[in-house]
Each structure stands twice: as C-alpha cells, then as structure tokens.
C-alpha cells in the first residue's frame with residue numbers, strides 16, 4: 080500500500096511540474112495518447128472493411144459504391160494525418176517545455192541547496208546525489224510522462240486488437256499473451272540493472288568530468304600547461320572511461336542477448352496463431368478480409384506487447400531517476416534555524432564555551448575545548464601556524480559549521496537560537512577563497528550589501544578605503560567595467576592583489592557590525608600591505624574587526640590576540656601582555672620581525 084501511495088505521490092509531483100512548465104504539453108500529450116491508441120485499431124478495421132467492400136463490388140462501378148469506398152479511404156487517410164500532426168506538434172512543444180522543466184528542477188535544487196548543512200556538502204556521497212539530481216532529473220519527468228502516456232495509448236490499442244481477436248477466438252489471444260510475458264519481466268529487470276550501474280558509477284563519472292574540466296577550463300590552463308600535466312590527466316581520464324565503458328558494454332551485451340531471445344520467444348505465439356489462420360483461410364472458414372483483419376491484429380498485438388514491455392521498463396527507470404529529486408528534497412541534513420533577532424546595541428559579546436570541533440568523516444578534533452570571549456568593541460586577531468584551526472574558528476562563528484561539542488554564545492544566547500540570516504547580516508566576511516565574480520566592478524563590491532547595491536557613493540567610498548579606487552579609476556568604464564573574461568571580451572582581469580582589494584572592499588561595503596577578514600593581505604605587494612595596515616586601523620576604529628593573519632605586525636592593531644596551536648587555545652591577551660610574557664606569541668613575533676630586519680646594504 081505504501082509503495083502505491085509513494086508512486087502516486089511521485090506521479091503527482093511529475094505532473095504538477097510538467098503542468099507548470101507548459102499546460103499545453105500536458106493536454107497535447109493526452110490528445111496524442113488517445114489518437115495514438117485508437118487510430119491504429121480504427122485504420123486496421125477500416126482497411127479490412129475496404130477490402131471487404133472492394134471484394135463484394137468487383138465489376139460494380141456505381142456511384143454509391145465509389146462514395147462508400149472512397150469515403151472509407153479518406154477517413155483512414157485523415158486519421159493518419161491527424162495522428163502524425165499531433166505527434167509533430169507535441170514533439171516541438173515538448174522540446175520547449177523540457178527546457179522549462181529542467182530550469183524549474185534546477186531552481187528547486189538551487190533553493191534546497193541553500194538550506195543544506197556544509198558538513199553534508201563536504202560529503203562525496205551527497206555530491207553524487209547532487210550531480211545526479213542536477214544532471215538527470217531535468218529530462219526524466221518528461222520521459223516518464225511520455226512513456227506513461229505511451230503505455231496508456233498502447234493499452235488502448237491493445238484492448239482494441241484484443242476485442243478483434245477475442246471475438247474470433249479467445250485462445251488465439253491467450254497464446255500470444257503467454258509467450259510475451261517473459262519479455263516484460265526481463266526488460267524491467269535489465270532497466271533496473273542499468274540504473275544500478277549508473278548509480279554505482281556516479282563518482283567515477285564525476286571524476287571523468289573533473290578531469291575534463293582540468294583539461295578544458297581556462298582557470299586550470301596555466302598550471303596544466305606549465306607543469307605539462309595534459310598527458311597525465313588525459314591518461315587518467317581515458318583509463319577511468321575505459322573501465323566505465325567496459326562495464327557498460329557488458330550490461331548492454333547482456334541486455335541485447337536477453338532482449339533478442341525474449342523477443343523471439345514472444346513471436347512464437349504470433350507465428351502459431353498466424354499459421355492457424357492461414358490454414359483456416361485456405362480451408363475457406365474465414366474470408367480474405369477477415370484474414371487481413373486478424374493477421375494485422377495479431378502482428379500488431381505482438382509488437383504492441385513488446386513495446387509495452389519497453390514502456391514498463393522505461394517507466395520504472397524514469398521513476399528511479401525521479402527518486403533522486405525526492406531524496407534531494409527530503410535531504411534531512413539541513414541548517415538548523417530559529418527566529419531570534421540580534422538585539423540592536425553598540426557592543427555585542429561573543430563567547431566560545433568549551434567548543435570542540437571535528438569535520439565529518441575525520442576522527443581528529445580541529446578545535447579542542449576552546450573557551451574564549453571577546454566583544455565587538457574589540458579588534459581581535461587570530462594567529463597560529465598553518466592548520467592550527469583559525470579559519471575553522473571563524474567558520475563556527477559564522478555558523479558555516481556548528482560545534483561538535485560546546486556552544487558559541489552571542490550576547491549570552493546560543494548562536495543556533497538566532498535567525499541564520501541575522502547572523503549572516505551581522506558579519507561581513509572576506510574569505511580566504513573569495514569569489515572573483517564575473518560582473519561589473521560596481522556589483523563586485525556592491526554584493527557586500529545586496530539591499531543597498533545601487534549606492535554608487537557608498538561603493539566608491541569602500542573602494543577608496545581599501546585603495547582599490549586607484550586602479551578602478553584608471554579603467555575606461557570606471558565602476559561599470561566588467562571583470563573577468565568569462566563573458567565579456569573587453570573585460571579587465573585584475574591582478575591577484577587587485578582582486579583581493581576588491582574583495583576587501585566588498586566586505587567593507589557590507590553594513591555588518593563585525594568584519595571578519597581571513598588572510599586579507601596575502602596577495603598584496605609590500606607597499607599596498609603597509610597602506611592596508613592603515614586601512615585596517617581606520618576600519619577597526621569604525622567597525623569591530625576579526626582578522627586572521629600570518630603577518631604578525633597586524634596584531635598590533637588588535638585589542639585581543641588569540642593564538643591557536645594544533646586546535647588548542649594556547650595564549651590570549653593584548654599585544655603588550657603577550658609580548659611581556661615572552662611565550663609562544665612572543666617567539667612567533669620575534670621570528671618574523673627578525674626575518675624582516677633585512678639589511679639594504
């Protein structure tokens with residue numbers, strides 16, 4: 080019962096989506112289904128009638144005979160034309176609706192994707208589902224509808240032919256059906272096999288695509304060429320593809336063999352009945368027109384039953400693919416959200432309370448029992464060696480991940496109690512792997528505050544603060560200049576440092592209360608870096624700032640330094656305090672300052 084309910088639910092979804100994409104497809108398909116079901120039976124019947132009439136009227140060329148015979152012929156012809164025209168119109172409209180349908184399903188996936196936890200997105204199993212849903216599900220609802228309506232049309236025509244045959248001899252009908260049953264069972268089984276094969280190989284297919292991207296995407300070109308990786312990657316791709324195609328060929332060969340054998344078996348019934356009909360016609364028990372009617376009905380019944388087996392198999396395969404959409408939509412690993420708003424006040428308290436964190440799939444804690452608090456009147460600097468957990472600390476703060484143990488409190492309340500959008504508005508972030516949007520300079524900065532993206536002055540001010548204005552003003556179209564050559568031939572491709580300044584401007588432009596800057600000077604030249612130091616000084620006077628940096632001099636800006644080592648909080652305090660105690664921070668600072676005291680001689 081549950082299976083049936085489930086099936087109906089999924090069909091409901093499919094039809095709803097198709098209807099949304101184009102109601103005309105839906106009605107045309109119903110029309111064409113009825114025509115495709117009825118017209119072959121009618122045409123066969125009318126042809127037999129025509130033969131009968133012609134036989135009876137040989138030598139009689141009266142006008143009434145001509146009217147009757149030609150009339151029947153024209154009706155037959157019209158039926159053929161109508162069914163052909165409906166099919167053609169349906170094909171064109173289906174193509175357009177198919178595009179809309181894919182687009183709508185992509186939107187469903189994109190909407191859902193926004194609510195899925197980052198831990199889940201990091202999981203390759205989820206990425207398989209994600210890729211299957213995006214790649215396969217756009218076309219499958221239409222395929223399912225086509226083959227379902229095709230099945231109904233087939234059943235209608237089967238009923239018609241069954242009536243014709245059964246009226247003459249029910250046993251003849253049963254003989255044909257019995258021999259056709261095995262093919263229906265086998266086809267269904269082998270479609271399941273093909274689906275399972277693709278399902279199991281999704282990761283392999285993703286890897287094949289990944290290698291193709293490495294070989295063809297402009298962003299990888301320099302390294303692939305520079306390190307002469309082309310042959311290596313191409314070989315890897317070839318090897319994977321060979322393995323995939325071998326598996327696929329084995330399944331296809333099995334399918335062809337079984338399909339041939341079962342098709343031959345299914346024809347035995349039709350041949351037996353056909354021989355029996357020939358015998359009856361020669362013996363004079365049935366007329367030639369009856370023979371034509373019955374033999375056509377038998378042949379069509381047999382081929383319709385074969386087509387039915389294909390349609391049943393195709394329905395079940397499409398349904399398996401549609402299951403991806405349902406699995407995706409029912410994905411349970413969602414970001415937990417609440418509705419608490421962040422109170423409006425000038426200083427907010429942030430507190431890590433025994434926070435530990437490990438990434439899913441890993442046994443190692445990346446942050447270990449961290450307890451630290453600071454407030455938004457302070458500038459906080461996170462320092463530590465590579466891999467010590469600084470970016471992870473920030474990701475927990477932004478609720479990209481939630482702590483495995485412990486809590487993070489904002490004004491004494493667990494972050495999880497807040498509306499996630501409030502938290503996102505609360506922070507303006509420069510990520511280490513910031514996005515290089517292919518858009519105008521104006522938008523690349525304006526995206527920092529999407530609600531206020533039209534504010535030209537504000538955007539220019541943000542660029543001025545970070546020093547990005549100096550190169551932007553040299554662009555021919557100023558802030559309207561397009562960045563990145565992905566879509567615009569006359570676009571500018573900023574240098575690494577320029578991109579970084581634009582990304583910092585974006586964070587600065589946000590009206591967030593706290594700025595989080597992860598390695599904000601990594602790509603800057605020494606002069607810009609020194610200037611940026613002044614900028615951060617200005618920014619930190621205007622806004623609360625959390626900076627992650629390996630440039631130890633930046634820590635001078637801060638009121639509070641948090642030093643992480645291998646996931647542990649090893650020191651915290653002001654710059655003066657930490658220098659005074661001469662421990663880990665002091666030695667890190669000293670190593671860097673010594674290495675920078677270079678002689679110019």
Ligand SMILES: Nc1ncnc2c1ncn2[C@@H]1O[C@H](COP(=O)(O)OP(=O)(O)OP(=O)(O)O)[C@@H](O)[C@H]1O
Pocket residue numbers: 201438441445463464465466467468469470471472
């Ligand atoms: N998505 C992830 N899945 C699993 N492990 C991760 C993930 N991201 C980071 N890690 C691991 O967590 C540890 C801390 O990484 P994190 O990026 O927080 O360090 P970091 O201090 O910011 O380093 P860096 O200075 O090099 O940027 C590293 O060992 C890293 O391998």
